[in-house]
Amino acid sequence: MVEIIVLAIYALLILYTLSQLNHWLKLISHGVLLRAIVDVLYILFALLPIGGCYLSDGTLKNAMTGNGNIWLGFLVYFGMCLVFFHIIRFFVWIFSHSHHKDDQATRKKHPWAGLFVLFMCVLVSLSLTTYGTINAHKIHTVKYNVTLSKKTAARGKLKIVLISDLHLDTNTYEEQLRAMVREINRQNADIVVIAGDTFSGSYSAVRDPDTYETILKGIRSRQGVYAVYGNHDVEEKLLCGFNVSRKRPMRSAGMEEFMTKAGITPLDDKTVFINGAQIVGRLDGEQTGTDSAKRASIASLTGSLDTKMPVLVIEHEPTDFKNLSSCGVDLVLSGHTHAGQFFPCTVAMPFISQNAYGLKSIHGVYSIVTSGAGYYGPPIRIGTHSEIAVINLNY
Known part of the structure; x- marks a missing residue:
């Protein structure tokens, strides 16, 4: 249909x-x-x-x-x-x-x-x-300062670089990727987070995977590079940017191998502990890309965590804030929206998403949504920028 x-x-x-x-x-x-x-x-x-x-x-x-x-x-x-x-x-x-x-x-x-x-x-x-x-090929840097009410006995600080929506495909501009990595490395971050949609619905459409792997492997941070998969990190049939696949799209082995070679650790409904913070990565709610039709609930992912300590969630789509709040989540890092990417979508996006772009507090949960470092479909940006987001988190 x-x-x-x-x-x-x-x-x-x-x-x-x-x-x-x-x-x-x-x-x-x-x-x-x-x-x-x-x-x-x-x-x-x-x-x-x-x-x-x-x-x-x-x-x-x-x-x-x-x-x-x-x-x-x-x-x-x-x-x-x-x-x-x-x-x-x-x-x-x-x-x-x-x-x-x-x-x-x-x-x-x-x-x-x-x-x-x-x-x-x-x-x-x-x-x-x-x-x-x-404009789409220029990388900008935005910065956010977030202070949580929760305190830990550890360092109490975490510098995060958030990127998202690289959408590697035939329209990927190699120098833009290099500029993005140079800007990330200037930040001297504790951790780099990729909030989904590294690909654009097809691994075969990635023009030069070996070169892109090498470029991304050059990202430097003290505690590593972590990622979640997005709704386009699967093999799907796209018509004018819309998924028209007859079967449920699955993630290809090439995509997973790419992430490994690029030095990126996917968090598929998994948790890592960094500087006293608990960082949970979620599968995408729209396309899990796996044999499982549904991802794990946030309650099951946080059930064994100490909610008196900071809980961060990497969630490709900025959604499900009520459940996130009830499970003691403090900060959610997302992409997906592209901030609308180009007019007139920039006007419509705030009506579609609970957080179309930037820093907001929703149901007591901080949400940071980046406009993305790449672009989807038309390789243009009007009214938005390709960016990396630098987050200085204190707790």
Whole structure:
């Protein structure tokens, strides 16, 4: 059902934008050659995400997926520009009391006005896509200070670097990974935490796993690098970014081997003890990636812990705060939301997630959500940044 819905929405978006292209081009030239060339090129671009979804694993599939992601970013803004133009034109028509016949006559008299509208829509869409791509590849650093009421006999301090949502795939930019590792190492952290979605639904889509393993293995911290898996750390079938797998996606051996070679320790419903703090890693609630359809409850994971001591949870999706609070959890480290990644998703995300981004206290539990160090689908960020989060925790 999801597959049909996604295909239908995508087809409607393509038909709408293509019909608008033909409409404005027809005002410029009554010949069919120009429109035929545009139609063929547009359909070829439109087929990129389809091929990325349905072709068998290989170079062609990865190429179509990577270029299809860029195309999707452009398509979103091109469609928005066209809709925005029609809204403006509608209100101008109302306020000027224009008639349809007069409007038609004006367009026939000034056909180049149509070309200008089309040119501006394409220009704005390309500009936003280009800016978003450049912005997405810059790593920023944000810092948080959190003090817990719980006290321990140990050191009482923990410096954490939180990263998430690397989404390693065909659109991964190698220098961005290197810049991220350099910035992490500057922090001289006690521990580095990866809060899920290291991959983007396919290990075969990782363009250069050996190089990426070497880069990530260069991360330095006093107490190690720990991670949880996210909802895209599985082998899934993605159509325009949506999971349309018929079977429950599972994690591949390649993904697990990658983590080992990169020096990253996954915490699959497991706990580590560092500097007097108890750090619990949870499997993802949406896709466990294992034979088990459900992950362990937070109650079972914390049942043997001393809740008088600090309890930290690494949870890919920022959710389940009531249960976390009732089980004595103090701080939850998450990703998943990308802070919306690009407009207009940035506007919608705060209504979807209990914590879309940053530091919040929810049901007495501190929640820190990072926007992620990578990007999902379109490799663009508008209104957000790719980042690492540095957390100075005191207890």
